[in-house]
Amino acid sequence: MAARNWRYWFHVLHRDIGYACVGLTLIYAVSGIAVNHVADWNPSYVIEKVRARIEPVGGAPAVDDALARRLLASMELSPDYNTLFVPGPGQVRIIRQNHTIDVELASGSVLHEIVTPRFLLADANAMHLNHAKRAWTWFADAFAVALIVLAITGMFLIKGKHGITGRGAWLTALGFIVPLALYWWAT
Amino acid sequence: MKTAITLLALCLLPLAPACNQASETAAADKAGADCSACPDALAKPATDVAADVLKKGMFLSELTPISKILAAPASFEGQRVRVVGDAVAVCETRGCWINLKSEADAAKFLRVKVEDGEIVFPMTVKGHPVEVEGVVQKVVISVEDYRAILKARADQKGESFDPATVTEPKVSWQLKGLGAKFDA
Numbered sequence: 001m002a003a004r005n006w007r008y009w010f011h012v013l014h015r016d017i018g019y020a021c022v023g024l025t026l027i028y029a030v031s032g033i034a035v036n037h038v039a040d041w042n043p044s045y046v047i048e049k050v051r052a053r054i055e056p057v058g059g060a061p062a063v064d065d066a067l068a069r070r071l072l073a074s075m076e077l078s079p080d081y082n083t084l085f086v087p088g089p090g091q092v093r094i095i096r097q098n099h100t101i102d103v104e105l106a107s108g109s110v111l112h113e114i115v116t117p118r119f120l121l122a123d124a125n126a127m128h129l130n131h132a133k134r135a136w137t138w139f140a141d142a143f144a145v146a147l148i149v150l151a152i153t154g155m156f157l158i159k160g161k162h163g164i165t166g167r168g169a170w171l172t173a174l175g176f177i178v179p180l181a182l183y184w185w186a187t
Numbered sequence: 188m189k190t191a192i193t194l195l196a197l198c199l200l201p202l203a204p205a206c207n208q209a210s211e212t213a214a215a216d217k218a219g220a221d222c223s224a225c226p227d228a229l230a231k232p233a234t235d236v237a238a239d240v241l242k243k244g245m246f247l248s249e250l251t252p253i254s255k256i257l258a259a260p261a262s263f264e265g266q267r268v269r270v271v272g273d274a275v276a277v278c279e280t281r282g283c284w285i286n287l288k289s290e291a292d293a294a295k296f297l298r299v300k301v302e303d304g305e306i307v308f309p310m311t312v313k314g315h316p317v318e319v320e321g322v323v324q325k326v327v328i329s330v331e332d333y334r335a336i337l338k339a340r341a342d343q344k345g346e347s348f349d350p351a352t353v354t355e356p357k358v359s360w361q362l363k364g365l366g367a368k369f370d371a
Contacts (some may be wrong), residue, residue, distance in 0.1 A: 042279060045310050063293055082314030083273040086294035093275060095314030114312045131307045 007156060017146050024127075024143050031128035034121055044122040049115040056108040060090075068094050073102055073112065106120040232363065234324040236265050243305070245269065245320040245366035254291035256323060260360035263323040270297065270362065271318045274308070274369075282307040287317060301364040312371035321362040328357040 034043035054074040061067050063086050069079045071094060080117065085093040094101040100113040130136055155164045155172060162168065247269040256263050256270070271327040272287030275296055285308045299319050301308075308317070328336065334350045343346035 015267065038280065045279075047310075083275065083288065084293055085273075085275040085288055085296070087275075095273075095275065097314065098311055099314060115313070117309075117311065126307075129304060131305065131309075 002047065007159070010156050012152060012155040014157060017149055017153075021146050021150065025147075027124045028128050031121065031124040035128065044118055044125045046116045046118060048116070050112045050114070052110040052112060054103070054108045054110055057103075057105040061105070063092055067092065071101075075112075076100070077101075143180055189365055194361065197310065208267075208330075232324040232326055232361075234265050234322075236322050236324070240265070240267050240322055241363070241365060243365045245318075245368065250318075252291070253287055253289045253297045254295070256297060256360075256362075257289055257292075257295050260323060260325075260341050264325055265322060267320065267322050267365075268362070269320040271316055274312045274315060274317045277308050277310050277313050279310060280317070282309060284308070285312065285317060285319075289320065298361040299364045299367075300361050301367070306364055306367050308369070309371050310368070312369050315369060315371050317367060317369040318366075319362060320366040321364040324361050324363050326359050326361050330354065330356055333357040 031043075037043070052075065054071070057067075057071070061086055065084075067082050068081055071092065071153070072079050072081065077096075081094050081096045083095050085095065087093050090105050092103045092105060094103070099114045100115075102111040102113075103109070126132065127136070127140075130140055153170060157163075160166060165170065212271065212356045247267065249267040249269065251263075251270055253270050253272050256268065270287060272290060274285045275288045276286040278284045281303050284298060284300045286296040286298055289297070299317075299321065301321075330353055333356065334353045338348045338350070
């Protein structure tokens with residue numbers, strides 16, 4: 001068997017690591033777009049806010065389990081909840097799983113917030129932003145190293161005028177210059 | 188080949204200042220405006236804490252009641268404590284703060300602030316007990332900044348706000364979270 005040169009091994013590395021990285025690359029790319037626009041939307045949760053009105057509660061009732069059950073019943077909701085809080089005078093916050101219900105007792109005004117994790121995207125963002133820590137940190141580091149290997153081996157796959165000695169050099173140069181110039185211009 | 192290597196070297200040159208700039212930006216972020224979208228992003232901790240007190244993780248075994256801290260926060264300033272309480276509010280944007288309800292008074296809470304990204308509180312943690320270890324800090328918001336915050340809140344609610352009503356810096360207390368445990 002003839003000896004393989006370095007370019008052959010670069011091909012092999014680029015091909016096989018490339019296949020292995022497709023999954024997480026796509027996950028990170030989609031999540032990247034999502035979290036890039038965090039100023040415009042919540043990339044991980046759908047937050048729905050619904051206003052309603054119930055019968056006002058007069059006087060200054062004690063904020064306790066009985067009041068919570070009474071308020072939930074008036075909203076035709078089941079009596080289960082996680083905790084009660086008083087955000088301000090005459091206000092009650094009832095917190096259920098992914099539901100926060102703020103009630104203004106005197107007016108009967110209700111603000112019902114429902115939080116739903118975005119399907120798949122919430123997990124993709126948690127992966128991308130390394131919420132898991134621990135083992136995921138090492139795995140994500142290994143993925144980053146794999147991307148470095150892909151970038152370096154990718155530059156030397158082809159010989160000739162389409163390779164790194166020809167147009168490849170110009171495109172690689174643009175790959176550095178364009179983002180850096182844009183970054184300096186934008187900041 | 189020589190041309191290509193020269194070109195690549197030329198392209199890599201500008202990376203040096205870019206790296207400096209990036210770390211300066213990161214330092215500025217760490218200094219204060221950790222969560223630019225949060226209403227109280229301008230709050231600046233006024234408590235200096237020794238580096239060894241700021242070790243990340245959970246090491247204390249004894250819990251300090253939140254009510255005890257809220258009753259006399261100055262006596263806990265700079266101290267490392269471990270607390271537990273129900274989360275009654277969470278940072279929607281980055282999960283970088285939570286409010287933990289006092290076990291003794293349903294109208295009082297302790298704000299827990301963490302470094303962006305180091306600990307992330309999911310929105311689903313609201314209503315669940317959260318255990319946090321951290322350092323009690325005094326937080327001061329200048330008159331100008333506090334006016335800006337209140338104006339932003341009023342604008343959000345469609346209400347009017349008179350800046351003349353704020354005449355003194357806003358002083359509050361928070362726990363700088365260094366470790367947290369929760370199920371959500």
